Amino acid sequence: MKTRLFILLLAIAPCCFAFAQNQKPRILVSTDIGGTDPDDNQSMLHLLMYSDLFDIEGLVSSPSFGNGSKREILRMIDIYEKDFPVLKSHCKELKTPEELRPFCKQGRHGLAPFAGYDKPTEGSEWIVRCARKKDNRPLYVLVWGSLEDVAQALHDAPDIVKKIRVYYIGGPNKKWGVNSYAYIAENFPNLWMIENNASYRGLISDTKDSCRYHAGYYEACMKGAGHIGADFINYYKGVVKMGDTPSLLYMMNGNPDSPEGDSWGGSFEKTNYSSRRIINPEKEPTAAVPVYSVVEFRFKGKRLNLPKYSPCFNLFIDKQNWQGYYMGKGEYCVRYSPKQTATLNYEITCDNAAFKPIRGTLTVDNQWPGAPSPTDYKLGTSWWTDCTSPSLFEGKWQGAATVSKYRRQVLDDWAMRLGWLK
Structure with a gap:
């Protein structure tokens, strides 16, 4: 009986191995x-x-x-x-x-x-x-x-x-x-x-x-x-x-x-939810956000004759530059996501004088995703x-x-x- 069982196991082993490989x-x-x-x-x-x-x-x-x-x-x-x-x-x-x-x-x-x-x-x-x-x-x-x-x-x-x-x-x-x-x-x-x-x-x-x-x-x-x-x-x-x-x-x-x-x-x-904070830097130059959150700086300036989503200004923060975009109808937006807790000074500038330079400070809390906000991305x-x-x-x-x-x-x-x- 033991011999027959051993032979049976040998016979099915390749199939079991193939099944494992397929997984x-x-x-x-x-x-x-x-x-x-x-x-x-x-x-x-x-x-x-x-x-x-x-x-x-x-x-x-x-x-x-x-x-x-x-x-x-x-x-x-x-x-x-x-x-x-x-x-x-x-x-x-x-x-x-x-x-x-x-x-x-x-x-x-x-x-x-x-x-x-x-x-x-x-x-x-x-x-x-x-x-x-x-x-x-x-x-x-x-x-x-x-x-x-x-x-x-x-x-x-x-x-x-x-x-x-x-x-x-x-x-x-x-x-x-x-x-x-x-x-x-x-x-x-x-x-x-x-x-x-x-x-x-x-x-x-x-x-x-x-x-x-x-x-x-x-x-x-x-x-x-x-x-x-x-x-x-x-x-x-x-x-x-x-x-x-x-x-x-x-x-x-x-x-x-x-x-x-x-x-x-x-x-x-x-x-x-995934943390998203929308900030008007002209009205809220100092803001606190969760680490790893999506931060959107949104504000208004002069109307430009540019297609929507045209790159046209710069955000300088944490020693790096980030491309900002014209959203149409005199509205501007740039996104940023902080990678670690910090206090970050920033400056937003535009070469075509669509708005005056904007300066502010971003304080990054060390807790993700942080307290819920109405502007968060709602997840499944x-x-x-x-x-x-x-x-x-x-x-x-x-x-x-x-x-x-x-x-x-x-x-x-x-x-x-x-x-x-x-």
Whole structure:
């Protein structure tokens, strides 16, 4: 009897294995790799070394600034290719470089205008194509930069809102891509979304501690780990700053269907609104807003002979310039999203003398999404964000403890794979 049972188990094992393989999550990554922040390069190397765990359907270059491009994704795959024979000898299910290259697509260069969308790109069209594929599994879109190509895809193909699930690394990315975020929050409130504005910081090593889990990780685990290890030292001198990797970790460990459960990529809570504050800086030069909120400076000036949404003035805040737009009938607007608590002085100026310079101060509270406001974006029942409990803050970073508690496990697990290359 035992012999017959053993033979039966052997017979069905391949089917069970195939079923398990078919249940790999479908993912598409939108990244600003090659732009101003090299943490995406670190996260891309990590993804490639764990490619056996996912059905990767797209690697889209969506650079908001800098020289990011599809070429940079392909360069990372070239590095992976050099180590692939050794890696494959340890894990036969890793994706081959030949499999990955056709999934690399070029998305939008630069930020979207005030509307939040512009023209289709190769990347946005690929998102639509993947989302519409006949598959019972949802497509998880992991956004490592701004939401430009996701917003464009939703604008061009609104039907995909029910087919995709978005895990968005916000915070600074939300600041850069505030117009695309505003478009999605206003027009697609029922999108399945994890908005991670600060929890991701639980994986970032900001300490000078030389132990293997902080500044010493490269020396302890990566040095000598093939071509991948040799390349990793080029980004932040090898210090782990993989702020986008929690989106992958969420898919690797835990239940992706349950954002409120524990996972390596964080734990989140539902929100039914996204903070939006509309400020007339002429009448309210001093204002307080929640961190990560969408702030709209709206005011009046001279009527101009310009089409609606024409760029025509400048907001200078936190040492950076932001494009403002003419809304028609003498009305002006510019959006901004603060990435951390601060007291920020700002100046709004216009070269064509449509209005006099406007100066003011923005005080940013360190609680997201903050107290409800009548001008907030109203969201549906499938939008999650950083946990608000004070016990889950790490310093000023809301929800970061839900990621940091798994940091050692994450880095130990990667160290095991890096050991294959030594």
